[in-house]
Amino acid sequence: MKKEDKPFVFRGKYFFLVVFIGYAVLFFAGSEKAIPAMQKSGDILTKILPILVIVILLTAMLNYFLRPQQIVKHLGHESGAKAWLWSLAAGVISHGPMYAWYPLLEDLRRHGMRDGLIVVFFASRTIKIPLLPIMIDYFGWTFTLVVSLYILISALVQGLFLEMLEN
């Protein structure tokens, strides 16, 4: 069975098992960290739940409205500069942790999205628009503007480099 054909719901069960065993070891070793860690995980899950719902809805809409040929045309190897800029913008405006976006990106990739665009998306996520005021407050305007500019440029360069490495 090819990797792409694996049943969706069973992905990562061994990884989950290892994490679960980690918690069990901590708990039975009498560590006071197990319960707070579980509470933290619960908090994180509550926070990312709305993002996961958006990602699932986006994935479902994508599968319903877009044919694989259309995805290949707009995000595939024949796509132009517009695709790179869209990935850059999508990365900047996307919320939540990186792993919350894995299902959507995996789906797009399976339908032909080029790897360089995925790297651009991940790299540009370092800019968090809602957090910019906090960054300015901590590090100042100059730092925030300069670092944001370098992040955008380097995201595109990383995408291009990845495709060079893969070919």
Place this chain on the structure above:
Amino acid sequence: MAPMLLGVVGLVGLFQVLVTPRMLTSLFRDNPLLDILVGTLAGAIGSGNPVVSYVIGGEMLGQGVSLYAVSALILAWVTLGFTQLPAEVEVFGPRFTLYRNMLAFFFTMLIAVLTTLTVQVLL
């Protein structure tokens, strides 16, 4: 995908409790070049909302740690992550994950250097 996401969330929760901001801050010395590397690794180990990295970075600057290291930490906090590596390998494959993380690691350090030098020139 659900077990994988739950695994990542569980691991992030574990890291947030086991790896404290004080532990991360204590890793830095007075060597800017070494501190960039340490900042990048500390950012990759750290997990949680990026605001946490801003707070740690602010504390570090107050304690005299270089802007090189602080920049590296807050950049690596988002683009690199040990806790999400198993899931990334599972979803995108080992080759893509290796290349992406190598590039993110190198560019985190490069942006940290360029940003600090540019800020020093501008201010």
